[in-house]
Amino acid sequence: MTLPASPEHFSYTADGVVYTASRFHRDAARGRVLLMPDWEGMNSGWAQEIGRLYSQTCDAEVIVTDHYGQHRPHPGFDEAAYINQQLYRDTERSRSIFRGMVAALQAHWQASGPLVVVGFCSGGAFSFETGRSGAAVDAVFCVHGDPRTIDPIDQPGDYPVFTVVHGEIDPFVPQSSLDAFAEEMRAHRIRWNLHIISDAKHSFTRFDNRRSGYGIAYSKRAEIETRHLVAAQILSLIEANATR
Template sequence: MRTVLALLMVGVGFLSANAEVQTKQVTYHDGDLVLEGLVVWDPATASKTSPGVLVVHQWMGQTAYEHRRCKQLAELGYVAFALDIYGKGNRPADRQEAAKLSSTFKSNAELYRRRLNLGLEQLLAQPGVDTKQIAAIGYCFGGKGVLELARSGADVDGVVSFHGALDSPQPEDGKNIKAKVLICHGADDPFVPEADIDAMKKEFNDANVDWQMIYYSGAVHSFTQPMAGNDNSQGAAYNAKADHRSWIAMKSFFAELFESDK
């Protein structure tokens, strides 16, 4: 009897271990440049297709932060893929390098959109992804990135921008947007001018984009990122309340988005 119980306990432990969220590195290319993404999923949903969520990194590149967000998404039942804009092993050493590297893409929409769409292709190719139910989220540099992905005409259901740049450098591209848009923005963000927000709103309205925008009081840039510190005077700082509320807003957006696809 004890042997049977012991075997049952081992079996339960084995199942529990295998029920944990799984990860896999994915290598892909843009010409000769090697890119490396990370796919994260929950094996408990492996027997059926699940919505896929693309995760676009902030200006320091793909880090443990994006991996944590992917894990959270997998725990919600999605297959998440953290793409790589910069290239395998190409990570800024500091904020100065990050500003320089990210500006390369901000000033070259064609290059930026190509890298974004290459990441989307990898998400769509992952086992267990329902290719009819796809969204993208991004932070800071990636917050602008998901808007650029939408402007490229990518066939995604929705995008969520967390404290991203909100300029409208090519307003005519608004007509390409097929996705619904959710923007989560710090009300005190000093890096996003009101003129940019007004231009973005005009672009979206002129193109009849289905968009919504939430302002979080007391929040500045990078409000979802603990590594930003807690000093609002720096212009970028973590805000636990805004982080929590924006994640809930994203979940509600996804519930509406994917339910409408059924």
């Protein structure tokens, strides 16, 4: 399998805000993956490398983007935390933002096939808010993020598949969050999965993480397993669509 070429960088506008993105293109890609990185946003070296890896493993076109906007390419930790906390608390606004981003990116995809949103940490929470927003996506993944929302889905609808990928010994995502998510999904018979990876801590996909200590550590096994879960979801969606 050939590696994706260097990413193509572009900008796009959603609801009057200009955002930046990186695209990893593959010839004859079988699906599309929209990556929402953690608090550092799309311009970190890790975010760009994870985009390349997902394109390779999933045989998919990958777009990496974030919600900070073109005017804020490298937010600091405190700034990012403030922005993200505001979005956590205002789900109407956050869902509008991410629904608008998905709609604006429709014109930029070069591949077709299932569209899967994969988010990490805070990006995982926002991936799930995208799924709750009514955006035109087929599946959403929350990877070492908190799947719980302050505004759960309250009516049946045509929702994507929701998948949580959780590290067994991640102390920052409590069992109560997983339970609340499961209850939300069961209440309206929404398709969902909970994948718990043994011995994995928080931020287990961050292969650039040099802070291996309480609650946080990179796990090569967990990171690879997560990519293959996303690849399997794309294949499952393709097969399901073919039998309709």
